[in-house]
Amino acid sequence: MHRAIIVTDLLFGDSGKGTIVDWATRELATSGRSPLIVRHSGGAQAAHAVQTPEGNAHTFQQFGAGTFVPGVRTYLSEFMLVNPLTLFWENEGLKASGVNDALSRLFLHPEALLTSPWHMAANRYKEQKRGTARHGSCGLGIGETQAEALAYPSDALRVRHLTNPIALRERLLRHRTRKRMECPGLLIDSDDEELNAWITICQSLLGSVTLAPEGYLREHLARVKAATIFEGSQGVLLDEWRGFHPYTTWSTVTTANAFHLLEGSGAEITSLGVLRGYATRHGAGPFPTEAAALTKLLADDTNPDNPWQGELRVGWPDVGLLRYGLAVAGRIDALAVTCLDRMEPISDWQLATGYENLTLTPGSWQDLTYQESLTEALRAAKPIYRPWAGSAQAHAVDLAALLGKPLAVTSWGKTASDKSARA
Incomplete structure (x- = not known):
């Protein structure tokens, strides 16, 4: 058995x-x-x-x-x-x-959610804003990932999206814009260098792991x-x-x-x-x-x-x-x-x-x-x-x-x- x-x-x-x-x-x-x-x-x-x-x-x-x-x-x-x-x-x-x-x-x-650097940044920003009332977050974007998937289920980032870099980039641009609007004052990169670097890492991993x-x-x-x-x-x-x-x-x-x-x-x-x-x-x-x-x-x-x-x-x-x-x-x-x-x-x-x-x-x-x-x-x-x-x-x-x-x-x-x- x-x-x-x-x-x-x-x-x-x-x-x-x-x-x-x-x-x-x-x-x-x-x-x-x-x-x-x-x-x-x-x-x-x-x-x-x-x-x-x-x-x-x-x-x-x-x-x-x-x-x-x-x-x-x-x-x-x-x-x-x-x-x-x-x-x-x-x-x-x-x-x-x-x-x-x-x-x-x-x-x-394939349906597992993806956590991005912008989830992590927003998580840390919001936890810092709580001051002495912090929730004890690890700062790794878990809550932000889940919350965004609940609020925008059709636009959530998932593992299967890694297989299409062009569509992934479009989703990431929308995602980054949302994080920027949610976190006024947070310096989220305005050019695409970090975004492209993250996609590159994703593609390198995708060549080694198995969906x-x-x-x-x-x-x-x-x-x-x-x-x-x-x-x-x-x-x-x-x-x-x-x-x-x-x-x-x-x-x-x-x-x-x-x-x-x-x-x-x-x-x-x-x-x-x-x-x-x-x-x-x-x-x-x-x-x-x-x-x-x-x-x-x-x-x-x-x-x-x-x-x-x-x-x-x-x-x-x-x-x-x-x-x-x-x-x-x-x-x-x-x-x-x-x-x-x-x-x-x-x-x-x-x-x-x-x-x-x-x-x-x-x-x-x-x-x-x-x-x-x-x-x-x-x-x-x-x-x-x-x-x-x-x-x-x-x-x-x-x-x-x-x-x-x-x-x-x-x-x-x-x-x-x-x-x-x-x-």
Whole structure:
């Protein structure tokens, strides 16, 4: 039977999805099932850090996080936002890490939306205009891409438009004009040099990647002895409809898209929910258990400070947030708990078991007014703490028990060899 693994972050992202995807890729490849990695949400704002046992490292944005394994392909589905410019840069980074054939292993759905440099510029302009009320954007144009596609569906930029440079240029000119009108004062290039350069990059990429034919994924899922890994983006607490609005992404980052793509396949599915042994948040928004001392102690070199999200914020483990994450994520079969090695040096842990004044309850589908009220309630939440003694392994077991899910994987470092599967 075809094997399918879905990897989903249960919190705000940065929980180690990339390392779990890399580990799962190697496990499947060792058993003779070289998997296809499917990206089913988000875009180039993903930052899935992977380090190989040999010491090579890369932060994956659009390529699947299992790309270090020879022969493994990536499929960017119709739910993915494709950014040719950052894809070009990422491919150069992979070459520097010894992977020279990543583009030839990349397959794109023709209907996937394209993110342009003008989406990125408008995104950064609008985020800066928010001042102290920033949403925590990564500055890579995700929201701008989705918003423009919703407002101008017949004029949206899609992967299939790359095959016709003349028509693509006409669409880009209209697109650039819209961005210029939306962002008064933003210096968007007035000549065509940047536009032509972007088209040139697109054409160079198009010569190496493959536009997936109709039924590509369905045909792969029909292969009994093959496997597929569905690699999520961000975390479910940033989901466009279930996250804490307005500090959210413009993508469905729950398991919904993955299960939609798997519908009718008959695959044997394992849906893994990923979480660190402690809580983190990169970007603006309420974070009830945030602790300055932990932020200092547990600084993370794979999540550096940046001008859009600031520093990675660290807090005590939060069962209330995790239970909400499980409630909105969709089907989760088991847990993968990461960063346990980073917990070991700290002996006096606290665990937030809930809140004095709040129970997080999912609202109606697509009710952003409710989600915004939930955000304000979370901002005022007062965690209930209890001491949390024992080893990091005991912490992982305890978290799984509190969440009512089997513990499938524990992670004690950055590489696949630092992962342990539990029967």
